Amino acid sequence: MTNALTKLLEKSGLLVTAEAHCDVPCGIYDTGPALYHAVSVVRLMDQYLAADEGAFLTRARLVANKEEQAEKVKHEIRVIWGDYVKPPIVEKYPNIHELTHSIMMTASKCKQDCHREDGEKLVELVNGFAEIFWATKGVKTGKAPCPYEPKLPVVFPVLGE
Amino acid sequence: MGLLGFVIARVRGASMEPGLPDGSFALFRRRKAVKRGDVILVDHPEFGLIVKRVHVVSRSGLFHLEGTGKLSTDRSRLGGVERDRIKGKLLFKIL
Numbered sequence: 001m002t003n004a005l006t007k008l009l010e011k012s013g014l015l016v017t018a019e020a021h022c023d024v025p026c027g028i029y030d031t032g033p034a035l036y037h038a039v040s041v042v043r044l045m046d047q048y049l050a051a052d053e054g055a056f057l058t059r060a061r062l063v064a065n066k067e068e069q070a071e072k073v074k075h076e077i078r079v080i081w082g083d084y085v086k087p088p089i090v091e092k093y094p095n096i097h098e099l100t101h102s103i104m105m106t107a108s109k110c111k112q113d114c115h116r117e118d119g120e121k122l123v124e125l126v127n128g129f130a131e132i133f134w135a136t137k138g139v140k141t142g143k144a145p146c147p148y149e150p151k152l153p154v155v156f157p158v159l160g161e
Numbered sequence: 162m163g164l165l166g167f168v169i170a171r172v173r174g175a176s177m178e179p180g181l182p183d184g185s186f187a188l189f190r191r192r193k194a195v196k197r198g199d200v201i202l203v204d205h206p207e208f209g210l211i212v213k214r215v216h217v218v219s220r221s222g223l224f225h226l227e228g229t230g231k232l233s234t235d236r237s238r239l240g241g242v243e244r245d246r247i248k249g250k251l252l253f254k255i256l
Contacts, residue, residue, distance in 0.1 A: 009169060018202055018212045020174030020181065021234050 029084045031130035034076035035154050038126045040069040041110050042119035042150045049114065063114070070110040073122065077103050077129060084133075093132045103129060123152050130155040166191045168249050170202055170212060176233030177212050186256050187212075189249025195224065200251035203242055210248070213239060 009015035044066040051059050081100045090096055103125045109118045127143070134141045140158040145151045168189050172181045180200065181187055189202045199215050203226065213226035216236055223241030228234065 006171070014167070015169045015171060015186075016202075016210060017173055018170040018210045019208065020172055020176040020178075020183070020228065020230065021205075021208050021211045021213070021239075 029080050029133070031076075031080065031126065031133045031155075034073050034080075034126050035123070035130060037069045037072040037076065038107075038119075038123045039146055039150065039152060039154065041066055041073065041107075041122060042116065042152060044069060045110075045114050045116050045119045046150055049116070066114070067111045070107045070122070073126065074104055074107045077126070080129075080133065089132075089136050093136075096129075096132060099125065099129055099132070120152065123154065127153070127155040167252075168202065169255065170210075170249075172212055174232075176228035176230040177214075178230040180229055181212060181251075181254060185254055187254045188252045190252050191249050193250040195244070195247055195250055201226075201247050202249040202251075204246045204248055205239070205242060206246070208234070208239075212251075 006015060044062050048059055048062040048066065051062065053059075077100060081096070085096055085100075103122065106118060106122045106125055109115070110122055131141050134155075134157045137157075140161055141155050142158050143153050143155050146154045168191070170187055170189055172185050172187065173183060175183050177200070187200075195201055195215060195218075197215050197217055201213065201215060201224070203211050203213060203224075205211050205226075211226075213233075214229055216225045216227040218224055219241060222244065224244065224247065225236065225241040226239040227236045228239075
């Protein structure tokens, strides 16, 4: 069907696009994004706490971003927990369910309020999750402060060993 | 959506292969009786406008969906939809 014809049919409402809707099992999982979002939560908390009280728009934007980042932490962890974590992993790391639940609860706390200690706890919990995740892949991990604010210690995979 | 009870859908994605591969066009007709095995155009509450096959019609009148390709979202996630969400039944593939 030519482009011109499809455009004409779309304009007339006769042609629609329908998704076949696939779940492509790509098998790519990584705790990096969760950690990135967790650290972002703390950074946004710091910026919020340092912002001038009268800077309403800036503060509103920081709060909105903080909530978004915390929600992304929940999403990233939920996907790994739901799609990647299987019974053999649970057998080997029996605290994985409790740890995941703690991450959900702590991320929610970070959304609800602006206590830095909640943010720090979130990063630490995600660090714990990352250590288990990389261990399941037989990959060693290191821990060092991230090279940007808030410079909190983060777990990273030591690849290529 | 559609004209005189007909609508053409361009299918995106591989989960209705081999009958409706990615990029194919198909003609659907509204107000047709729908039964098990029919390929339908559905306004899904979670996934939007999708093309799927009716796996089974439950006693409560819900149309449970499935894909025909290996990559399709599975039945449990697609769930069942009410009749008024069905926007057309496949008549034939155009190209």
